[in-house]
Amino acid sequence: MRAGTPAIVTGEARYSGDCRKEGMLFARVARSPHSRALITAVSASEALALPGAAAVLIASDIPGENLIGMTGKKHQPVMAETDTRFMGEAVAVVAAETRAVAMEAARSVRVEYEPLPAVHSVEESMAPEAPRLGPEGNVAWQGRVTRGDFERAAREADVVLTGVYRTPPVDHAYIETESVLAEPEVGGMRVWSSSKNVHLDQREIARVLGWPKERIRVTAPTIGGNFGGKPDLPQLCMAALLCERTGRPVLLEMSREESLQVSTKRHPVVFHMTHCADRRGRLLGVKMEAYADAGAYLDYTVPVMQRIVIHGAGPYRVENVLLEGWGYYTNNPLSGAMRGFGVPQVTFACERQMDRLADALGLDPIDIRIMNALQTGDRTATGQVLESPVGLGEALNKARELIPAEEWTGSQEDTSHTGWGVACFHYGNGLTAMPNRGTAVVRLLEGGRIQLAIGSPDVGQGSNLALGQLAAEALGLEVSHVEVLSADTSLTPDSGSSSGTRVTYVVGNAVVSAARSFGEELAQRAAAVLGTDRAALSLELSAGRPVLRSDNFEFGLAELYEELGDQERPLEVTGTFDPPTTSLDPATGQGAPYGAYTFGVQLAKVSVDHYTGKVGVERIVSLLDVGTVVNPLLLRGQVEGGCAMGIGYALLEEIELQGGRVVNDNFDRYLLPTAVDVCDVTLVIIGAADSTGPYGAKGIGEPATIPTAAAIANAVSRAAQIDVRQLPLSLERVSAALAEREEGGFR
Amino acid sequence: MRKQLITLTVNGDRCEVAVTPDMRLLDLIRDELELKGTKEGCGEGECGACTVIMNGLPVNACLVLAPQAAEADIVTIEGLTTNGTMSLLQRQFLDNGAVQCGFCSPGMIMTAKALLDDNPAPSEDDVRDALSGNLCRCTGYEKIVDAVLVTAALVGQGSAESVPGEGGAA
Ligand code: FES
Ligand code: FES
Numbered sequence: 001m002r003a004g005t006p007a008i009v010t011g012e013a014r015y016s017g018d019c020r021k022e023g024m025l026f027a028r029v030a031r032s033p034h035s036r037a038l039i040t041a042v043s044a045s046e047a048l049a050l051p052g053a054a055a056v057l058i059a060s061d062i063p064g065e066n067l068i069g070m071t072g073k074k075h076q077p078v079m080a081e082t083d084t085r086f087m088g089e090a091v092a093v094v095a096a097e098t099r100a101v102a103m104e105a106a107r108s109v110r111v112e113y114e115p116l117p118a119v120h121s122v123e124e125s126m127a128p129e130a131p132r133l134g135p136e137g138n139v140a141w142q143g144r145v146t147r148g149d150f151e152r153a154a155r156e157a158d159v160v161l162t163g164v165y166r167t168p169p170v171d172h173a174y175i176e177t178e179s180v181l182a183e184p185e186v187g188g189m190r191v192w193s194s195s196k197n198v199h200l201d202q203r204e205i206a207r208v209l210g211w212p213k214e215r216i217r218v219t220a221p222t223i224g225g226n227f228g229g230k231p232d233l234p235q236l237c238m239a240a241l242l243c244e245r246t247g248r249p250v251l252l253e254m255s256r257e258e259s260l261q262v263s264t265k266r267h268p269v270v271f272h273m274t275h276c277a278d279r280r281g282r283l284l285g286v287k288m289e290a291y292a293d294a295g296a297y298l299d300y301t302v303p304v305m306q307r308i309v310i311h312g313a314g315p316y317r318v319e320n321v322l323l324e325g326w327g328y329y330t331n332n333p334l335s336g337a338m339r340g341f342g343v344p345q346v347t348f349a350c351e352r353q354m355d356r357l358a359d360a361l362g363l364d365p366i367d368i369r370i371m372n373a374l375q376t377g378d379r380t381a382t383g384q385v386l387e388s389p390v391g392l393g394e395a396l397n398k399a400r401e402l403i404p405a406e407e408w409t410g411s412q413e414d415t416s417h418t419g420w421g422v423a424c425f426h427y428g429n430g431l432t433a434m435p436n437r438g439t440a441v442v443r444l445l446e447g448g449r450i451q452l453a454i455g456s457p458d459v460g461q462g463s464n465l466a467l468g469q470l471a472a473e474a475l476g477l478e479v480s481h482v483e484v485l486s487a488d489t490s491l492t493p494d495s496g497s498s499s500g501t502r503v504t505y506v507v508g509n510a511v512v513s514a515a516r517s518f519g520e521e522l523a524q525r526a527a528a529v530l531g532t533d534r535a536a537l538s539l540e541l542s543a544g545r546p547v548l549r550s551d552n553f554e555f556g557l558a559e560l561y562e563e564l565g566d567q568e569r570p571l572e573v574t575g576t577f578d579p580p581t582t583s584l585d586p587a588t589g590q591g592a593p594y595g596a597y598t599f600g601v602q603l604a605k606v607s608v609d610h611y612t613g614k615v616g617v618e619r620i621v622s623l624l625d626v627g628t629v630v631n632p633l634l635l636r637g638q639v640e641g642g643c644a645m646g647i648g649y650a651l652l653e654e655i656e657l658q659g660g661r662v663v664n665d666n667f668d669r670y671l672l673p674t675a676v677d678v679c680d681v682t683l684v685i686i687g688a689a690d691s692t693g694p695y696g697a698k699g700i701g702e703p704a705t706i707p708t709a710a711a712i713a714n715a716v717s718r719a720a721q722i723d724v725r726q727l728p729l730s731l732e733r734v735s736a737a738l739a740e741r742e743e744g745g746f747r
Numbered sequence: 748m749r750k751q752l753i754t755l756t757v758n759g760d761r762c763e764v765a766v767t768p769d770m771r772l773l774d775l776i777r778d779e780l781e782l783k784g785t786k787e788g789c790g791e792g793e794c795g796a797c798t799v800i801m802n803g804l805p806v807n808a809c810l811v812l813a814p815q816a817a818e819a820d821i822v823t824i825e826g827l828t829t830n831g832t833m834s835l836l837q838r839q840f841l842d843n844g845a846v847q848c849g850f851c852s853p854g855m856i857m858t859a860k861a862l863l864d865d866n867p868a869p870s871e872d873d874v875r876d877a878l879s880g881n882l883c884r885c886t887g888y889e890k891i892v893d894a895v896l897v898t899a900a901l902v903g904q905g906s907a908e909s910v911p912g913e914g915g916a917a
Contacts, residue, residue: 008849009837009856011784011824018783175788175796175884176850224786224850225884256789460848460885633844640887641847667793667882675878675888 013222016192017179021249024183025054027242028102029235029252030092030109031262032084035331035660036118036131039082039091039111047094047108052101055245056109058092062241064210068233069298070200070336075135076297078208078237084113085133086296086331087660088262093238095250118331120660122270122291125328133296133329140294140327141305145312145381145589148320150276153285157276161357164272165349166726168654169265169293172338173672176224177259178232181251182243188215189243194223195231195487197497199455202489208237209244216240220487226459227645228300228337228499232263260665264336265655267292267304267327271349276320281361281368285320286313286381290346294327295334301327303500304335306432306584308342310593313381314350315392315426316372321381323589331660337499339642340702343427344649344709348727351423351710355717365422365714370396374426374599382584384592391625391687392424395601398623398684403603410719418607418618421715423707425602428594429505429699431496433584438507439493442471442518443572444564448557450475450482450546452515455495456507457487461701462634463503467511469630470694474515476539477546493574501699504630505596506579508694514575521573523548526555529563580692596690598703599625602643604711608720613735615716617647617679620708625687628696638704640681646708648673651729753817757782758826766813773797773808775816776823784824784853788882795881798854799823805861807880824853827860836860836898845894847885855881859895868899 007013044056059066059081066081067074079090092109096102119125125138134140154160181192188211195201198218206213223230232254239252254262274287290308294301305325312323327335358368373392379385403420410419430436441453452471458464464484472479485492495507519539526548527534536550547554564571579595603621608614620643629635652671656663664670689696713724722737748767755762757780764779776782776799788796790809797808800822827834836856839845846852855878862869862877869877874895875888883891 006833006837006841008846008852009824009840010828010833011782011853013849014783015786015850017787018777020781173884174848174850175794175882176786176848177788223848225848227884256791460850462847637844637847637886637890640889641885642887644887645884666791667789668791672882672884673888674880674882675875675892678888681887681889 008222015176015179015222015224016181016194017176017253019181019192019221019251021183024249024251025095025097025242025246026099026102027093027095027239027250027252028106029090029238030094030106030111032080032087032089032091034084034113034115035087035120037084037113037115039080039084040114041112042092043110044092046110047105050101050105050108052097053105054095054097055242056092056094056105057241057245062208064208066208068204068208068237070233070300071302073298073302076233076299078234086333088258088333089296090234090238093242095242095246118660120330120332120657122293122328122330125330133331138329140298140301140329142326143305143309143589144322144324145309146322147381147383147588147590148285150285150287150320150322153320154274154276157284158279159277159357159360160274161353161360162274163353163356164270164725165352167269167345167348168727169268169335170649170653171260171263171265171655171670172227172229173670174225174227174229177254177256178230178235178263179251179253180231180236180239181249182239183249184243184247185217188217189240191216191218191236191240192221193218193231193236194226195220196226196228196457196459196499198457198487198489199494200497201231201236204233205237205240209240217490220457223457223459226498227339229263256667257665260655260670261662262333264299264334265295266338267301267335267342267345269308269345271346273349273353275353275357277357277361279361281358281363281371283316283318283372286318286323288312288323290325292325292327293330293332293335295330295332297334299334300337301335303432304337304342308346309589310382310428310432311343311346311426314347314354315374315424315599317374317378318381323381332657333662339645340706341500343425343702344646344706347423347425347706348710348713352713352724355714366396366400369422369424373424382593383590386597388596388691389688390599392599392601395599395623395625395686396424398686399601399603399621402621415611416607416609417719418605419715419719420603420605421711421713421718422601422603423710423714425600425703425707427501427598427703427706429596429598430502430579430594431500433581433591433593435578436496436502436506437576437578438502438510439495439574439576440507440510440514441493441572441574442514443570444522444557444561445570446561448561451485452482452511453485453492454507454511455487455492456498456503459498461638462631463498466504466630466634467508470508470511471515473695474512475519477541481546501598501702503701504697504699505693506577508697509577510575512694513577514573517575518573521571522560525564525571526560529560530555595692596698598698598700600703600707602707602711604708604715606712606715606719608716608734610738613731613738615651615729615734617712619679619682621682621684623684623686624700624703626685626700627687627690627693627698629685630697635700636683638700639683642704643681643708644673644678645705647677647712650709650712650727654728751814753814755816755818756820758822768812768814770813771809772811772813772816775813776808782823782825786850786853788850795858796851796854798857798881800857800861803864805858824856827856835901836863839894839898843890843894843897845886845890851881851883855883855891863895863899863902868903871896
């Protein structure tokens with residue numbers, strides 16, 4: 001069974017930037033050249049006077065609220081009104097007959113600024129003399145997870161190991177930049193957005209326009225990658241505002257340079273870790289202080305920081321934890337959601353600690369993890385009992401078997417060192433400690449077609465196919481009998497976002513429930529139409545076609561549809577699922593934040609060039625407990641893509657900021673892994689069906705990328721005998737560490 | 748800006764287009780000829796999403812000025828499908844899971860086609876090298892490399908040049 005649709009390889013698929021409409025205007029944003037400044041005057045007259053300019057909008061033109069946000073907390077303006085807080089923030093937006101005029105008009109918007117001192121790091125933001133950046137000061141979020149008595153554990157431990165770890169800001173770098181098309185429709189507006197959540201888009205646009213949301217229809221066309229990043233909410237709302245003002249279709253695109261400057265980044269975090277263990281390597285306590293740069297506005301900092309503290313002790317059994325986190329406002333580009341929601345960062349810090357602990361105790365890195373790995377029935381750091389089977393220990397044992405001992409030790413050649421590294425992770429599926437209902441609708445359409453409708457977009461990962469398979473399974477049919485429609489606020493229910501590794505697990509459960517009820521409903525309706533007993537009918541395939549069959553006849557779905565009265569059409573059934581979670585105790589962070597966890601182990605083999613510091617990743621082995629596998633090809637695609645993204649995070653990628661400006665604002669200097677930087681990935685599926693997942697399935701979207709950088713960092717540390725504390729492992733960083741080691745500086 | 752008329756062949760069709768000196772071949776293809784299969788990912792020759800074949804060689808259409816394409820023979824992704832039948836290479840991209848979001852796919856396929864036209868039996872390293880100018884953020888490249896190698900093997904075995912598409916080009 002294949003992923004993807006023929007339209008993609010023939011070039012017919014339409015992404016939002018490919019759409020053209022009669023009378024369409026091109027839009028462009030006028031952006032702040034300052035990281036922090038007061039806006040003292042804005043003049044649009046020069047821009048408006050350009051031949052071909054159609055409209056210029058500034059904050060005071062917004063009819064509704066000038067306040068948006070990806071979560072419940074609305075904190076960011078669509079366009080800055082009184083002051084700008086990060087470089088590239090929107091100040092005005094223009095629409096014109098051509099792209100060229102739009103660009104010139106955007107340049108011609110006159111804005112007078114009074115620059116203010118700006119804050120560009122967590123350290124600066126913490127300083128007592130720092131300017132106040134957020135509504136309640138400079139702390140965007142703070143919270144903790146605590147259990148047991150860490151201080152006592154530290155006193156009683158045989159080893160106490162501390163370390164400071166740093167991770168860089170990185171970009172989603174989807175190859176399609178953000179584009180939005182908004183067009184007038186009778187009574188309202190249609191918006192095409194390459195979004196992970198069209199229903200959220202609809203609500204945000206409605207608030208900004210001051211319209212009832214029913215007047216706005218948001219549809220996701222084919223989406224050119226997401227990884228937690230799209231939509232850019234200000235852009236989305238600006239396109240809608242221009243459409244409302246001009247009454248014409250408006251396309252608002254972003255250049256790569258704009259995208260890298262203004263789109264959200266993976267949170268850069270500084271971790272102060274303390275691990276306490278007994279002589280044998282048993283973890284007694286873990287303490288973490290995580291300081292993250294939230295950027296200029298709140299965006300996703302709350303859920304990302306929550307994830308960081310919840311996952312702060314790693315997938316290990318630890319009785320005593322004190323896991324604290326802070327997000328600080330700065331005048332840097334916003335930090336947001338990116339594949340893994342903070343967990344790739346914390347995994348790097350935790351897993352380096354585990355390796356260093358193993359070294360300190362003379363233990364093998366896999367042994368120490370086996371000793372401490374969470375098992376079925378254990379409690380997590382938040383005190384949640386893991387009732388579903390946990391495949392982590394099995395994955396570690398398997399990892400041990402897979403790599404021959406002599407290879408595991410690595411080798412030192414004349415010019416390079418090779419070696420393996422290991423990292424473990426766990427990842428809660430779905431949104432954190434809050435209701436996050438998934439909803440699915442199954443309908444019978446004309447001709448007997450069965451349609452599955454879900455709001456959560458297929459962002460390229462293949463969720464439409466995976467969800468279609470789950471529906472087909474529940475109906476006892478083939479996937480080809482289920483038409484999947486997603487991401488259209490008029491035709492699909494609000495199933496929440498395609499993020500947080502919630503689609504397979506949360507939405508998938510809703511799909512199974514909807515499909516089961518739909519099958520029952522079909523049989524009941526058919527029984528009523530035919531005047532037979534419901535129990536005599538079953539939904540089956542006959543000559544490749546779904547029918548309701550009894551002992552002596554078959555009744556086709558097309559016929560059933562025809563027999564239904566007008567009020568009964570389309571016959572449709574809704575299914576929902578809300579994972580069994582609790583909120584977290586505000587003081588202790590104790591509770592059950594997720595309904596299911598994905599677990600895994602990753603092994604990476606690297607070579608480190610002794611002279612240049614160049615790291616090559618030669619092989620990755622990914623051992624995953626994802627419960628039941630829904631679609632092996634899609635799973636493999638997620639894992640290979642996730643590993644590539646992890647290789648980039650480990651070795652290449654870092655948004656370089658100078659005074660809030662992204663210096664490497666295109667792919668000549670923001671380097672992504674290419675076909676020659678990636679390696680063979682061996683995938684090993686471990687574990688048993690999850691007791692709450694759809695047919696036992698759990699999610700993989702984010703877990704695919706979480707452990708890769710940590711495993712590579714551990715491999716590089718072991719192979720080259722250096723002590724990696726910071727990502728990425730650029731040539732400069734590794735060669736400096738090698739030089740220091742030569743001078744006897746190691747440990 | 749002063750426009751000039753140029754003629755060129757795109758996917759086998761002669762066309763005449765009025766171009767400005769600063770227009771890119773990419774804009775000519777996407778905006779003037781309305782062939783939206785060719786994508787823009789960076790605008791500066793780094794991502795390969797805009798790859799088309801010009802006079803037999805793969806080029807980044809964002810780096811070629813439209814006037815430079817006068818009299819050129821251009822093939823875009825749309826040119827690989829004939830009468831609703833996709834090429835073997837396109838089919839292998841689908842069958843091998845080489846497509847996720849698909850934004851890189853047209854450029855990848857054009858680069859791969861240029862490689863296979865030039866070297867029908869490439870090694871894995873040849874394929875990786877040829878594709879190293881095309882970025883993909885979704886797949887991790889392994890399946891893309893597989894798709895190209897499988898295509899080469901099938902062609903080598905004398906398998907049909909193309910197979911019926913599933914609702915390929917309209
Ligand atoms: S758009 Fe031409 S190479 Fe990226
Ligand atoms: S499939 Fe998404 S960029 Fe390649």
